[in-house]
Amino acid sequence: MSLPIGLRAWRLLTWALSPAARLLLRQRAARGKEDWTRVNERLGLAGLPRPEGRLIWIHGASVGESLSALPLIGKLLESGNTNVLVTSGTVTSAAMMSQRLPQGAVHQFVPLDTPGAVARFLDHWKPDAGLFVESDLWPNLILTAKDRGVKLALVNARISARSAGRWLGAKKSVRALLSAFDMVLAQDEEIAARFKKLGARKVEVVGSLKADAPPLSVDEDALVVLRQQIGRRPVLLAAQTHPGEDETVLPAHDLLRAIFPDLLTILVPRHTARAQDLEMLCGTRAYKRRSTGGQISDQTAIYIADTMGEMGLFYRLAPFCFLGGTLVPLGGHNVLEPAQLHCAVLAGPHTQSAPRAYDAVLGAQGFGRIASSADLAREAARLLGDPAAAQAAGDAAARGAASQSGAVNRTINALRLLFDARA
Numbered sequence: 001m002s003l004p005i006g007l008r009a010w011r012l013l014t015w016a017l018s019p020a021a022r023l024l025l026r027q028r029a030a031r032g033k034e035d036w037t038r039v040n041e042r043l044g045l046a047g048l049p050r051p052e053g054r055l056i057w058i059h060g061a062s063v064g065e066s067l068s069a070l071p072l073i074g075k076l077l078e079s080g081n082t083n084v085l086v087t088s089g090t091v092t093s094a095a096m097m098s099q100r101l102p103q104g105a106v107h108q109f110v111p112l113d114t115p116g117a118v119a120r121f122l123d124h125w126k127p128d129a130g131l132f133v134e135s136d137l138w139p140n141l142i143l144t145a146k147d148r149g150v151k152l153a154l155v156n157a158r159i160s161a162r163s164a165g166r167w168l169g170a171k172k173s174v175r176a177l178l179s180a181f182d183m184v185l186a187q188d189e190e191i192a193a194r195f196k197k198l199g200a201r202k203v204e205v206v207g208s209l210k211a212d213a214p215p216l217s218v219d220e221d222a223l224v225v226l227r228q229q230i231g232r233r234p235v236l237l238a239a240q241t242h243p244g245e246d247e248t249v250l251p252a253h254d255l256l257r258a259i260f261p262d263l264l265t266i267l268v269p270r271h272t273a274r275a276q277d278l279e280m281l282c283g284t285r286a287y288k289r290r291s292t293g294g295q296i297s298d299q300t301a302i303y304i305a306d307t308m309g310e311m312g313l314f315y316r317l318a319p320f321c322f323l324g325g326t327l328v329p330l331g332g333h334n335v336l337e338p339a340q341l342h343c344a345v346l347a348g349p350h351t352q353s354a355p356r357a358y359d360a361v362l363g364a365q366g367f368g369r370i371a372s373s374a375d376l377a378r379e380a381a382r383l384l385g386d387p388a389a390a391q392a393a394g395d396a397a398a399r400g401a402a403s404q405s406g407a408v409n410r411t412i413n414a415l416r417l418l419f420d421a422r423a
Contacts, residue, residue, distance in 0.1 A: 003143070004172035010139050014114045021112055035091050041109040044120030048106055051083040057127035057150075059110055061136035062090045064334065066097055068156055069133050071212040071408045077104045085125055089136075092308060099309075113138040122148055129418060133209075134158045137177050146180040151418050154184040155411055156209040157195060160331065160352060164194040175199030182418055185411055188356050204414055207407030208336075208357060215340045216312030223313055229296035230317065234260045234384045237318035237343075239311065240270040240333045245324050245348075246281055248373050253285075253302070255377035260384055264296065268305040268314055270324055270333070275306035311337060319390035320344035320383050322376060326351055335361050339401035344393035346370050346379055357404055364400030365393045 003011070021043060029036040041047050056076055060066040066088050073084050084105035086097055097107040108125075111117035118140045129151040132142070135158055146152055159167075167174040178184065178200040186192035187208045195203050236256060238249040246267060253265040267278055275289055287302040288294030296303055305314055315321065315338045323345050326332040331353030338345055339361045346368050351358040362368035370376050383390040 004170075004176050006170050006173035007139050007143070007176055011115065014112075014140060015116075018114045018116055021114060021117070025112075033091065035094060035109070038094070038109055042112050042117070044111040044117035044124075046121070046124040047108060050125055051106075053081055053083060055083045055085055055125065055127050057085045057087065057125065057130045058133065059087045059130065059136065059141075060093070060133035062088060063093045063096055065133040065136065065156075066093045067100070068209045068213055069131075070100060071214070072131075072155070072209055072411060073105050074102055075408055075412050077102060085127065096309060110138075111141070113140045115140055115144070118144050122150075129153070129415075131155045131415070132181075135163070139173075139177060142177060142180050152181045153415060153418055154178075154181045154195075154200075155415075156407070157184045157186045157203075158191055158353070159194050159198075161194065164198060167198055171199070183414060185414055187354070187407075190355075206410035206414060208354065208404060209407050209411065210334055210336050210354070211357065211401065211404035212406070212408040213336070213340075216315065216337055218312040218316055219310075222310070223316055226296070226313070226317060230264060233262045233264045235318045236263060236265045236380055236384075237268070237314055237321040238265065239268045239314060239321045239323055239338065241267060241322075241324035242270055242328050242330060243274070243277070244328045245322075246278060248327055248376065249322060250281060250285070250302075251373040252376040252380065255373065256380055256384070257301070259381055262298075263384075264300060264303060266303045266305055266314055266317065268311065272306040272308060275304055278302075278304050278306075312341070315341045315343045318343060319387065319394055320346065320380070322346045322370070322380075325353070327371075332358060336401045336404065339397035342391075342394035342398045344368070344383070344390060344397045346376060357401075360403050361397050361400040364396040364403070366396070367393075 025034050025039050025042055028034040038047055058069050060069055076082050076084055086105055086107045087110040089110050094107060101107060111121040122145060127150055130145050132154050133156050178198055183202045184195050184200040185204055185206045186195060189205055192203045192205050236253060256263050269278060282302050285301045286299050287304055288296060288300045289304045289306060291306045321338050321343050323333055323335060327348035329350045332347060332351040335345055335358050344365055345361055348370060370379060
């Protein structure tokens with residue numbers, strides 16, 4: 001069947017740009033966006049041998065998708081006759097996977113979506129099945145794998161109403177892409193309906209894999225050190241914040257300091273490169289910055305936690321948090337991560353990335369929606385002034401998160417049909 005004109009144009013464009021691929025990667029590496037020591041993987045040249053036996057390939061765009069796949073990877077490896085290849089596209093996800101992948105699973109950078117890189121990747125790895133996490137849809141990669149007989153599934157599938165609306169402008173192309181998947185395993189009914197409307201063939205609702213992820217890990221020594229530095233001071237944690245949100249948190253901090261003079265606010269930016277911007281926003285407020293070795297003292301009002309991979313540490317330091325990406329229209333970050341650690345959640349109105357999870361956690365708490373500095377200060381003051389209520393809210397959040405579990409087993413049961421069809 002001939003490709004729609006949009007996909008044919010993409011294939012022609014990526015073929016024409018292939019000679020410039022290495023230069024592009026070099027420029028990205030200079031900005032810290034690529035690992036130059038592994039750049040050949042982005043060109044489809046494997047950095048590891050293919051293991052013997054069945055190979056299941058799992059692709060997630062970045063850290064969030066890769067981490068959500070970890071419970072699924074563990075289940076796939078339990079059979080003992082399966083190997084797992086994990087691909088992702090970011091330096092941070094590669095570093096995370098190097099620490100978290102179990103034995104029997106390996107990581108490679110996903111190849112650029114050029115015909116040559118994709119062909120080299122598939123020539124070497126010859127996966128028996130490919131599982132794409134959420135909605136990272138690369139046309140050459142997906143369609144070439146399908147043409148080679150690789151069984152494909154879109155797992156933990158998610159697409160926002162906004163993204164689905166944009167795809168409707170290229171109906172034939174998105175239908176061709178989604179039709180390449182033998183099954184789409186959606187997080188909820190609304191998402192499933194969007195995929196069906198876009199042309200996916202077999203769509204099932206299985207829930208979110210993130211609900212089955214193990215609690216975020218922590219460096220116990222670092223936890224002891226920070227607890228000693230903080231002592232008995234009340235803590236306001238603002239986790240994974242974006243521009244526009246810190247400007248809401250800091251005035252709330254000022255309001256709270258009038259009630260709790262020794263309040264410590266921990267700011268954890270979603271992107272660590274924003275640390276200098278946060279320093280400027282702090283103004284005359286006394287701050288310390290974690291990445292430069294700053295330590296919390298009695299005089300520290302703001303602690304800028306600009307390090308990677310330590311959210312498990314900060315969620316354990318506070319009985320509740322403000323969760324970023326929710327006061328700006330980004331859809332919110334993973335609400336289950338703090339909730340699993342009995343850290344109650346305050347969130348803005350923009351939670352469309354995972355509405356069921358947010359509803360489960362905030363519904364179990366019985367509160368949590370905010371829209372302003374005054375809202376944040378009011379809710380934080382109530383919890384800081386009543387530690388028993390804060391603990392009860394954290395316990396309720398954990399129950400709400402637990403209510404969302406089970407997606408891994410449902411995903412595995414659905415995938416058995418896919419794997420049996422491959423045999």
